[in-house]
Amino acid sequence: MKQGCVFFVLMALTALSYAQMPYDAAYAESISQSNSIAQIDFSKDSTTWQRPKKATVLAMLLPGAGQLYNKKYLKASVVYAGIGGLIYSYRFNKDSLATYQAILVNKIQSANDTSVVDEFPLLTTAGVTSNRDFYRRNRDFTIIGFVALYALQIIDANVDAHLREFEINKDLSLRISPDLMRTRPGIGTYTGATLTLRLK
Numbered sequence: 001m002k003q004g005c006v007f008f009v010l011m012a013l014t015a016l017s018y019a020q021m022p023y024d025a026a027y028a029e030s031i032s033q034s035n036s037i038a039q040i041d042f043s044k045d046s047t048t049w050q051r052p053k054k055a056t057v058l059a060m061l062l063p064g065a066g067q068l069y070n071k072k073y074l075k076a077s078v079v080y081a082g083i084g085g086l087i088y089s090y091r092f093n094k095d096s097l098a099t100y101q102a103i104l105v106n107k108i109q110s111a112n113d114t115s116v117v118d119e120f121p122l123l124t125t126a127g128v129t130s131n132r133d134f135y136r137r138n139r140d141f142t143i144i145g146f147v148a149l150y151a152l153q154i155i156d157a158n159v160d161a162h163l164r165e166f167e168i169n170k171d172l173s174l175r176i177s178p179d180l181m182r183t184r185p186g187i188g189t190y191t192g193a194t195l196t197l198r199l200k
Contacts, residue, residue, distance in 0.1 A: 097136050
């Protein structure tokens with residue numbers, strides 16, 4: 001009889017320990033909010049990679065378009081001014097190269113064939129050759145400049161697009177406090193300054 005009563009009491013205590021806790025509205029709401037946050041599909045949030053990718057593709061297709069997409073109009077104007085200057089330099093050096101090449105051919109022909117008249121008697125062959133090589137070198141440098149400008153504006157568009165994603169908190173404070181003859185354990189006596197950056 002006593003053993004049955006003890007068994008009954010133990011069963012009752014076990015049942016009470018597994019009984020349902022009273023309903024807590026605040027706890028249930030926090031659980032539902034956490035579940036709703038967990039169910040958000042972050043893969044649809046493409047702003048973290050679409051902007052740099054699009055700016056880079058635009059800059060590759062049309063120089064300066066990436067800067068315009070990033071709303072960096074001053075940089076875009078610099079890119080277009082650089083392209084205009086390089087085009088002018090290329091055409092000028094190309095035309096000058098062709099001119100001095102024709103003069104050099106005329107001087108070589110007149111030196112080998114007496115029937116060919118030297119149209120530029122005041123110019124020496126060495127001087128013409130030097131000028132031709134000068135404009136050829138400048139033309140080649142202009143082509144290298146095109147490639148460098150094209151690559152740099154792509155890199156600039158990509159970096160600008162990445163930097164636009166960083167939000168700058170306006171509530172920042174920087175405090176500078178000088179430390180004159182301060183003593184700290186492990187450091188000893190020192191003189192310097194402490195910079196403290198605080199987010200408000």
